[in-house]
Amino acid sequence: MTDESCVPDWEKRFRAPRVSLPEWAEDAPDRSLFVSNATGTFELYAWDRAAGTQRQVTDRPNGTTEGTLSPDGEWVWWFSDTDGDEFGVWMRQPFAGGEDVPGAPGLEPSYPAGLALGRDGTVVVGRSTDEHGTSVHVLRPRPADGPGGAGEPGEPGEPGEPVEIYRHRESAGVGGLSRDGSLLVIEHTEHGDAMHSALRVVRLDGTPVAELDDSAGGTKELGLECLGFSPAVGDSRLLVAHQRRGRWEPMLWDPLGGGTTELDFDLPGDVSAEWTPSGDALLVVHSYRARAEMYRYDLARQVLERLETPAGSVSSATARPDGSVEYLWSSAARPPQVRSTSGAVVLEPPGMRAPESVPVEDVWVEGPGGTVHALVQKPEGTGPFPTVFEVHGGPTWHDSDAFAAGPAAWVDHGYAVVRVNYRGSTGYGREWTDALRHRVGLIELEDIDAVRRWAVGSGLADPARLVLAGGSWGGYLTLLGLGTQPDVWAVGVAAVPVADYVTAYQDEMEALKALDRTLFGGTPEEVPERFRASSPLTYVERVTAPVYVSAGVNDPRCPIRQIDNYVDALERLGKTHEVYRYDAGHGSLVVEERIKQVRLEIGFAERYLPAASG
Known part of the structure; x- marks a missing residue:
């Protein structure tokens, strides 16, 4: 048994049990599903609120996080892959416990492309494969009698x-089913731009009903996202996110009547929304300047009312039938909690509470493409500090004022941490997010370098002790930065990165190939100079900093072969490096494995950073 008094705070932040925001069944709101790391691995848990009981649903060596509930709350659906490779099938298990059975018998394994469950037992499954792109399949429940009933294998209702x-x-996905199960939304990118979807509503036999496509051609296409059909009986309206005014905002679309209604909330930044259970209001989540807050919008009165939350970020939220809103909240300094607008803490994880960290400070720096926002955390003492530029993944994502155990671990070891929301990040408008085309990676590094120059000039960062670090897209930018800016960085730490972009394109999952074709304007054969200019392998001879690379051997997003190519080049050139391979996919859901990785990363930096000057 571990003596907690001997465990450093940075490890406790990883080990402390956490819970996600519980999802609840549409027609059985006392039945909920959430994710927790209470056993040391992130798994799915069923929670019967009325009975006050919880039970672990999944138990797999590399964890499980993708799951949902059937509308009646009778079944837990979860996606079963192999050791994190994201290639598998949907399984289902009775909510009260029992044997796992195939959720969509007859469908071969694939990458998931959405799942929708109807009230009558209808199942809609989206599949993505390298051979065929995206397909959507409908499985009707077996009838109790009549043709295809008793004579068919399987029980009625299955x-x-x-x-x-x-x-x-091209890439596509299942958007959702209408309440009566007669209409289905498919988000698709048949126009060839994987960053901006169009919406098609069809009957369950595939017959088209209506199309909504905001694409304007060229590089100015506008995206749409499905936010869900109205939950009200007889209401065919669909809640949609659009970018018509240069940011994400919600609007209503009636695919049967054909009309759209834009909702102007006069809020800066991106705005998302979901229906309240009654269908007469929307729960609005507003993301701006690395924070997120909530509002309630009354559709009839057209009144927007702010829902009070503490300073920090709401990472997810859901409206309950009783009128309350449950949300997952945290700040950089304070660990996450599942709270309610009723004032209660909804779900407390068992065991110890994660230690707090230090708050973030906002920095705004003029860069070559506009003002760049960065978040800074400082250790105790006075600068200049050894400084880690922790680069977020995505690229369509952003760092926020939310609790993160990784950056907090660096701060505990005496490093300042700078997180840059470079061009490509969400939350700063469509033009900022869409700026990456054709000069992929190089544009983001220009923004990171602008913030680096500020950090050194302000006295925050020791220019001789700068660490470039990140995972996924952040790992890619780390390796690219080490090669294109070799005189700047003292150490590089890259987790699950793109390292050899041409080979990565050849081996990655089909949906990411579509995204890369959009970002680069073609395939490696069509635009070889762009892939070459944006590939870390192109610049490996110029790397002077020691390089640490970690990779999951089953990763379908940043596959292992292209990482091995880069590491082999480092070895051949005699570059200082270490590589750590682990048996999982794009990251690990096992707490002790994640702690091991962070320990190795920080240990590598401490071995190779020069001593403090002066």
């Missing part, structure tokens, strides 16, 4: 044979 209703080479 999913029947899958029927394909959609297929396309």
Whole structure:
């Protein structure tokens, strides 16, 4: 048994049990599903609120996080892959416990492309494969009698044979079912721009009903996202996110009537929304300047009312049938909690509470493409500090004033941490997010370098002790930065990175190939100079800093072969480096494995950073 008094705070932040925001069944709101690391691995848990009981649903060596509930709350659906490779099938298990059974029998393993469950037992499954692109399949429940009933294998009410209703080479996904189960939304990118989806509503036999496509051609296409059909009986309206005014905002679309209604909330930054259970209001989440807050919008009165939350960020929220809103909140300094607008803490994880960290400070720096926002955390003492530029993944994501155990670990070891919301990040408008095309990676590094110059000039950062670090897209930018800015960085730490972009394109999952074609304007064969200019392998000879690389051997997003190519080049050139490979996919859901990785990363930096000057 571990003596907690001997465990450093940075490890406790990883080990402390956490819970996600519970999802609840539409027609059985006392039945909920959440994710927790209480056993040391992130798994799914069923929670019967009325009975006050919880039970672990999944138990797999590399963890499980993707799951949902059937509308009646009778079934937990979860996605079963192999050791984090994201390639698998949907399984289902009775809410009260029991045997796992295939959720969509007859469908071969694939990458997931959405799942929708109807009240009558209908199942809609989106699949993505390298061979065929995206397909959508409908499984009707088996009838109790009549043709295809008793004579068919399987029990009445179970999913029947899958029927394909959609297929396309470009990426797409299942958006959702209408309340009565007659309409289905498919988000698709048939126009070839994987960053900006169009919406198609179809009947369950695939018959088209309506199309909503905001694309304007060229590099100025506008995206749409499905936010869900109205939960009210007889209401066919769909809540949609659009970018018509240069940011994400919600609007209403009636695919049967054909009309759209834009909702102007006069809020800066991105705005998302979801229906309240009654269907007469919206729960609005407003993201701006690395924070997020909530509002309630009354559709009839057209009144927007702010819901009070502490300073920090709301990372997810859901409206409950009793009128309350439950939300997952945290700040950089304070660990996450599942709270309610009723004032209660909704769900407390068992065991110890994660130690607090230090708050973030906002920095605004003029960069070559506009003002760049960065978040800074400082250790005790006075600068200049050894400084880690912790680069977020995505690229369509952003760092926020939310609790993160990784940056807090660096701060505990005496490092300042700078997180840059470079061009490509969300939350700063469509033009900022869409700026990456064709000069992929190089644009983001220009913004990071602008903030680096500020950090050194302000006295925060020791220019001789700068660490470039990140995971996924952040790992990619780390390796690219070490090669294109070799005189700047003292150490590089890259987790699950893109390292050899041409080979990565060849091996990655099909949906990411589509995204890369959008970002680069073609394939490696069509625009080889762009891939070459944006590939870390191109600049490996110029790398002077010691390089640490970690990789999951089953990763479908940043596959292992292209990382091995880069590491082999480092070895051949005699560059100082270390590589750590682990048996998982794009990161690990096992707490002790994650702690091991952070320990190795910080240990590598401490070995190779020069001594403090002066």
